[in-house]
Amino acid sequence: MARIYTPAQFGGYAAIVSCAAVIASVSSLRLDSAIPVVPADDVSAISRLALILPVIVAPLALGAVALLPEEINQLKSSFADGAWLAIAIVAIMQGVTAVTNSLCTRRGDFVLAAFVKVVQPAAFAGIAWLLVRDLSVALATSWIVALLVGTRAFRGLGLVSGWRDSIDACRRAWRYPVFFAPVSLLDTLTQALPLLAIVSIFGTAGGGNYSQVQRLIGAPLMLVGLAVGQVFLKHAGDLIRASTPLTPLFLRVFRNLVILACLTVVVIVFVGDWALAVFLGHGWRTDTMFLILVILPVVFRTIVSPMSSVFLLYGRIGLVALWQVSYFVVTALAVFLGRSGASLDYLLATLVCSEFMMYLTYFLLAYFLVRRVDRYQLGLK
Structure with missing residues (x-):
């Protein structure tokens, strides 16, 4: 890949990764970090809420950043077309995947947690090398693949019902x-x-x-x-x-x-x-x-x-x-x-x-x- 893409292209890609990571860090309002330590009765309730928050918080945060004037947000000129969409997708996927990692930690399922971490960069490298010539597209797709692999961790959460319990658990946390x-x-x-x-x-x-x-x-x-x-x-x-x-x-x-x-x-x-x-x-x-x-x-x-x-x-x-x-x-x-x-x-x-x-x-x-x-x-x- 270093022979396919230039340092400048990797620099733009790295800026996208960094921006997405900043947004993803608060996309679930850090309720994912509560999963390994809350009482057992609250694990499903907290996880349920932490899974849906990134879909709401990440686009709102990204919109606020994108609307900043160029004098403040000097990276606007460094981003290629489609970069903002890639940042949004990656931020959401990272936020949800963080819940996967927390659930694996709580259950001691370190094999699945490690597999998710390995799949994402492997998928990125394969897509960027063999399928497309756009690092931002490959990045967003790789995070979708990683999340699909990690969905096994969501078993038994009951995503359809129990939202009242989620609100109560959030108040306690x-x-x-x-x-x-x-x-x-x-x-x-x-x-x-x-x-x-x-x-x-x-x-x-x-x-x-x-x-x-x-x-x-x-x-x-x-x-x-x-x-x-x-x-x-x-x-x-x-x-x-x-x-x-x-x-x-x-x-x-x-x-x-x-x-x-x-x-x-x-x-x-x-x-x-x-x-x-x-x-x-x-x-x-x-x-x-x-x-x-x-x-x-x-x-x-x-x-x-x-x-x-x-x-x-x-x-x-x-x-x-x-x-x-x-x-x-x-x-x-x-x-x-x-x-x-x-x-x-x-x-x-x-x-x-x-x-x-x-x-x-x-x-x-x-x-x-x-x-x-x-x-x-x-x-x-």
Whole structure:
């Protein structure tokens, strides 16, 4: 595909992916995140409502963004015809698929959850390579395929009746749309901000080079992080409900993720330039410094994010919200300072520093929270 499509085409595609992800993050008002932790009697009721909300929320959010003047929404000129429709379809499909993942996590059906995650990129690659020559069409179709595969998770929900129970369950879970949805929006917007800034400042070609490295090297790391995060959420929830100390599991997961991250960086330093140059062909930027600057923020996120569910399990959503607001402000400040430089590398280096500082803070907050709760359970106040 790197020999079929140009970096500029991949940059436009990456901008579509980022915009859709931002909208999808709040398309179900984060009721999907309540599914693994609510009482068993509320699972079907919450899931039923979370499934229908993306069809309503995503188009409304996209319409509000599309109507912004070009002076504010500078990406309008970067989008090709049909991009807004692709964003709408992807955002809806992602929102509904998030409910699939939450149901699989609740039931411990990690095979289906993993299969859905594998099917989507595989379908995208096959469609974009063999059937069409439009990355946005291939992207939207691949998410439809992934959702069709994941519909098995909806068995037994009773989508026709029981809506009164769904409303009552939503009232009991009001903290998720009120507190967790804004936090999730800030999280995805903060992660999308670097790419969107690169596309608007350095053009779609710069965004294509940046996103391609993140996709080829960072995506496997993030996939591991997501998988580990789901398993950690399941077992951490079981330990908390059994009043068993969580610190040993927390530190074991952290240690293993650090080892994985260090091995990844070592491989990039020694063979990353050569391997990507051979894999991508001519026209792509693959020098080692560029690769390291792009991948380090993904490494920090992969190490820390899987264990961030402890805030949800302990009901400390306010603390996450405070960190998330700080994270967004620091990232926006890093983008503002970095854009004043003459090169893309300067902006990337600024982002690496801000990401390290914020994810180190995030880890320490999670660790001390787990330690404090464990010590309280052991009577060591």
